[in-house]
Amino acid sequence: MNNSRISLAFKSFRQNRMAMICLWVLGLLYGLAIFADLISPYSYADEDRNFSYCPPTSIEFFDGPKIVPPFVYQKHLTFDAMHRRVFVVDRSQKYPLHFLRGGRLIQVDAPARLYLWGADARGRDLFSRICYGARISLSIGLIGVAISFIFGLLIGGMAGFYGGWIDGILMRVCEMFMMVPGFYLMLALRAAVPENFNSVQVYISVVLILALIGWASLARIIRGMTLSLRERDYVLAAKTFGVSDLGIICKHILPQTVSYSLATLMLSVSSYILAEAGLSMVGLGIQDPVPSWGNLLSNAMEIVPVIFAPWILLPGLFIFMAVMCFNVIGDALRDAFDPMFQD
């Protein structure tokens, strides 16, 4: 596998229009995560209980017929004749938008609040929380996959290279992890994590749980590829030169599998994102003040808040977009690399 072939594969990848669009969308989402401090108008924990489930704020550009710098109106919570909560727009005072003030892109002055995509139950800005949530949801997949990929490479490489009883034992262990339904294992593992962990510790343990569940299937794929690669002549050549087993596995066999694993890796990132979201949604993953796309959806699990405030479904749309992009890119990568694996 030489460079021209890899560049050929990437060329065919670049010609896949759908995959390129998805790459851009993913870039945008990661941009949201990286620049969350700048883009979002509030910090993720900034709450105002007076604005519980406040609908999205509309930004006004017209004052009568005149175009003016953008401003917003404040909303007040009142109750209608049926004792339902309604937010009434107070048009007596205008609150101009401030740009790039205090390290944030858009802000409004204190009594008014800017809810681009509405507020959650505690009056926190959903847009800000989605931006900050992207940090957790999008990083957990990458880190988790990286960990399970290292394990999968080492264990799958060893099993495929040595064969025999080492292969037997390692593959039985793999089967053990693949046999238990993933969600059940996830819950059982989560039960082992103490409840008084802080948010960083919870984050790390969720990553480790996901990696522990995911490495087995990667290891099996890599074992299969190693099994066929170890019969090649250059492996024999390396052996006769006296290269150590670990050296052969790491230097000569695993690099061959990387390009193909890359596609599998992309596809498994999406399953990690889904797993984190599921775990957080039922309240066993990332805990409340810290947002992730999964736990943002936990309020939406009951139907009543969703009917009041349908915008709390938005985080689900982001999960869908991220998962779809990783799937499309993974598929395109596999298609691009596939002709190389024919020989």
Added chain:
Amino acid sequence: MFKHILQRLGSTILLLLAVSFLTFWLMRATPGNFFDSLRLNPQISQEMVERYEKLYHLKDPLLVQYGHWLVNILHGEWGYSFYYNVPVTHVLGTRLFNTFILSFTSLLLTWSLAIPLGIWASLRANQWGDRLLSLFSFAALSVPGFFLAVLVLYIASLVGGLPLGGMHSPGYDEMSFFGKVWDTLLHLIIPASVLSLSSMASLQRIMRGNMLGVLRQQYILAARAKGLPENLVIYRHALRNAFNPLVTLLGYEFASLLSGAALVEIVCSWPGLGSLLLTAVRAKDIYLVMSSTLLAGVLLIVGNILADILLVLVDPRIRYEQ
């Protein structure tokens, strides 16, 4: 064949032991157990708690506890659910049945829709109908089941007419038999269709691919050359061969449905195994967690072995003894 299955059974029993020990160890390794909350309950005396602890050997070393649990399981004694206050088997039986109803319905829905759709798409490969369907499949594969469930529930609440979650209407006990069946069916519609959507998408894609592969074979060309009507070529010669590889999927599908159903069950408040396990894990109800994980594992193995047997039955080329 028989020997192969026996071998599989032997190795899977070992695996089950390992998995159950892992779960047991994880549950016990955490600080606190169900008795800690019992001890804080003023209505329950200290002696009572200690008697229970003795009864379930909770003071013994971990391995001894696990041994007791194992011996009891083999005697058909699945332990006691401290949370529900009944033997584990009482809760587990109905929950398993409910999950089974849900999984079976969505399996039926998936297969009865995906196969015809796959055939349809393969006969129109790369025409607009096929492209539309594959775009739809791709979206369906990426949408998280739990989010889809929430979304469908929200739309159903706007439209009205379908029950929003749960398994029975309030007046279920007074209904006639057919009324009960109808009521359960109505409650099944949302969770079952949400569950089957993503598996339907993947099955449709696989069926389409298989069909396209078979249609390229020479015996199809031969069948066409000897002047067989197109219907016969497709439904007798191509379909049967394209169908074989799908049989293995059936077993895996069965297993993954069980796991995938958990989140949808929780969102749709369907009283199945998944929502039971969530409650059990939260309450640290150790025997309930152990039993439901074990049961899920057993079901998965049964699914896989069934798939093996089915495959031999449909495809005479496959023999396990060489």
